[in-house]
């Protein structure tokens with residue numbers, strides 16, 4: 001049998017859009033919202049892309065909607081190519097769906113809930129694990145139906161405590177969320193395989209959006225290891241702190257980032273007699289330090305955690321230097337089980353003077369584990385070659401002590417690993433040793449989290465009873481992964497990355513329109529307007545999306561707005577140029593005036609510029 005090569009096709013060639021400015025809604029303005037901090041937020045409002053309806057709730061106006069459509073199209077292409085199928089789940093979900101996973105409790109106040117006319121409570125989905133797991137329960141019974149990856153692009157609801165920066169942190173926002181289902185972790189059809197293909201799909205998506213991004217290790221999932229990665233747009237406006245080792249390419253969210261080995265020793269002579277100081281009404285470590293005339297780097301900060309599971313040793317105390325931040329995930333690892341910041345009242349009742357706790361408090365108690373960060377576990381100040389001076393709490397309200405000495409104050413318990421451990425329990429910082437290469441150090445940057453991929457394991461399938469029959473006819477829980485992209489957040493991240501003082505600068509892939517044609521006279525039958533419409537037709541036939549600025553406005557107004565909305569190419573049609581059968585061609589972002597291009601060459605010039613030739 002021979003395979004015939006057909007010349008027939010179902011697809012019609014893609015024709016670009018033509019839109020007249022006066023027939024759409026682009027409410028540009030000089031005023032930026034008073035509460036806007038991020039430049040991308042200001043520009044999106046000023047350029048008429050979004051409008052605030054309420055806290056964290058926005059209209060996506062026509063220009064923004066076109067960008068979101070283009071972004072969604074890229075995401076769909078990459079997800080489909082990775083073998084995922086699109087579907088759509090409801091935004092409303094009955095609260096009963098959370099009965100087994102208890103996520104209505106975990107999500108706390110972030111979960112929007114409403115009561116219907118019959119008194120039944122429904123939640124507005126912050127993410128869809130429960131709904132899709134329930135769906136799989138109804139239709140997947142055998143391993144033969146796996147692996148399977150489903151996704152949707154849907155509105156999500158989270159009652160964020162502080163919605164901010166426009167679309168970067170909304171309460172209603174658009175997310176692409178995907179879920180995968182597997183019999184095995186590894187091997188063909190396993191979770192690892194799909195995780196890797198999602199990883200590639202995300203890398204392709206954000207690359208196609210023209211973003212400068214990092215793929216970083218994120219807080220580990222329930223499986224442990226590096227089972228979670230975030231995609232971060234590298235930019236200062238981001239809320240997340242990222243650390244990198246340029247020698248190895250290792251990069252991680254500060255929530256997760258390890259540090260290389262930091263040497264420690266409790267040995268060192270006392271710097272003086274232990275001295276108690278009255279320190280009333282001082283709210284933080286910096287104020288206490290100023291009052292005591294001690295640098296935060298010479299203070300020990302002791303934070304009290306409680307084990308979440310029952311334990312004979314319910315209290316876990318983390319000690320870091322005063323200028324460092326405790327990392328809860330690391331405390332959990334050091335403690336060998338889940339912990340939460342201690343309830344203040346319970347901690348007080350158990351004898352901890354919250355705010356004034358010192359490592360000494362564990363002496364003589366058998367219900368505490370003390371985990372000391374290596375930088376705090378220092379008896380000698382190596383840099384100065386003498387004993388280390390420490391100040392810390394006095395385990396008494398409104399009091400601190402000076403000249404704390406580890407060996408003198410703690411005694412034998414320091415040598416008992418059942419009660420005292422030295423472990424990395426602080427956030428990594430710039431200058432820390434890299435965990436991946438000797439002699440390399442970590443550098444710090446900020447990022448906007450636009451995507452997150454996660455190996456979930458059996459967390460949801462076990463909680464909700466999603467099982468399949470394996471090849472041995474045994475019933476086993478399904479292994480899951482989940483993968484999110486903040487679609488509306490990505491739109492704004494692109495603007496945060498690509499703009500100048502005058503406005504947005506879109507890359508070809510996401511631009512709402514590729515070419516803005518600006519006739520300087522707009523009477524319907526003027527030569528300028530006729531040229532504009534015929535050029536628009538030719539461009540559209542070549543697949544280019546065109547916006548015609550047919551407003552009867554002064555050139556200055558048109559040019560300012562053109563820069564503000566950020567269309568990649570502006571073609572200005574005026575009498576002088578037209579007399580030479582030319583138009584003015586200007587790329588957004590290029591300085592100065594444009595250049596004259598013959599009308600016959602304009603379509604090619606546009607296509608060359610848009611395709612990067």
Ligand code: ATP
Nearest residue numbers: 167168169170173175449450451452484485486489
């Ligand atoms: P964040 O840490 O920023 O609150 P998250 O880790 O809780 O986000 P995920 O549950 O991982 O968010 O959601 C997947 C993606 O959805 C995120 O990577 C992010 O891009 C986007 N996203 C999450 N919350 C918001 C929000 N409030 N507004 C806009 N996008 C959001």
Ligand code: MG
Nearest residue numbers: 230449451452
């Ligand atoms: Mg996340």
